[in-house]
Amino acid sequence: MPTRSTRRDALKDHVSRLLQCRRCPRMLPPPVSGGPVVSRVMLVGQAPGVREPVFGRPFAWTAGKTLFRWLEEACAMDEIAVRSQVYFAAVCRCFPGKASGGTDRVPAPDEIRNCSSWMKDEFEILRPRLVIPVGRLAIAQFIAFEKLDEVIGHKFHLRHNGVDADFIPLPHPSGASPWHKIPPGRDLTAQALRQIARHPEMVALRRKAVAKASHPLTGARGRAI
Numbered sequence: 001m002p003t004r005s006t007r008r009d010a011l012k013d014h015v016s017r018l019l020q021c022r023r024c025p026r027m028l029p030p031p032v033s034g035g036p037v038v039s040r041v042m043l044v045g046q047a048p049g050v051r052e053p054v055f056g057r058p059f060a061w062t063a064g065k066t067l068f069r070w071l072e073e074a075c076a077m078d079e080i081a082v083r084s085q086v087y088f089a090a091v092c093r094c095f096p097g098k099a100s101g102g103t104d105r106v107p108a109p110d111e112i113r114n115c116s117s118w119m120k121d122e123f124e125i126l127r128p129r130l131v132i133p134v135g136r137l138a139i140a141q142f143i144a145f146e147k148l149d150e151v152i153g154h155k156f157h158l159r160h161n162g163v164d165a166d167f168i169p170l171p172h173p174s175g176a177s178p179w180h181k182i183p184p185g186r187d188l189t190a191q192a193l194r195q196i197a198r199h200p201e202m203v204a205l206r207r208k209a210v211a212k213a214s215h216p217l218t219g220a221r222g223r224a225i
Contacts, residue, residue, distance in 0.1 A: 010125045011036040023114040027094035034058050034088030040201045042128040046137040047092040047107055058088045066173035074193035075202055081209040087126055089119050091137050123161040130201040131165050135172030142167055153188035155195050168195050
């Protein structure tokens with residue numbers, strides 16, 4: 001079984017290659033990555049918005065503020081803790097551009113296929129035990145469904161790319177859809193967040209975050225550095 005250091009080296013190389021990807025001519029580079037965070041928890045978004053390439057990280061704008069508020073309220077981990085301990089993947093890594101109506105364009109099937117190899121490699125490297133797909137497009141890569149209330153608030157144990165993991169979907173936190181703000185979406189979203197907070201892998205990350213916050217780094221002679 002690969003060691004953590006081996007996985008870290010493999011993930012660093014993976015992210016370096018990912019950031020150079022230019023497979024899709026209609027996508028607007030650069031690809032967006034949350035960095036080579038070695039974790040058993042993987043959060044899968046849909047595709048970056050217009051702001052994410054500017055800030056160089058996923059969920060960097062309004063939807064991200066809602067997502068990190070959800071996770072902080074449910075898991076007692078702030079945005080810094082989540083970003084440093086959860087691996088952020090996505091169905092597509094580049095901004096798709098705008099549709100004719102002014103909304104973000106939905107990635108085409110060929111673009112999703114082109115980008116799928118990156119997530120396949122991430123599953124092989126990290127072998128996550130908890131996967132959190134966020135939004136319809138992300139959820140649909142793993143689970144067949146018609147309505148969000150069929151999947152939000154439920155935990156699925158699935159085998160994906162040779163990896164057994166628990167999948168707990170979340171609705172997209174974008175303000176464009178009120179689903180998570182009104183019944184039954186509001187209650188189902190809260191239920192999903194409770195399931196995430198109780199998952200052993202998230203509990204372990206929360207304990208790690210608390211320990212890190214409580215004990216500053218020390219040097220060889222015990223001095224804080």
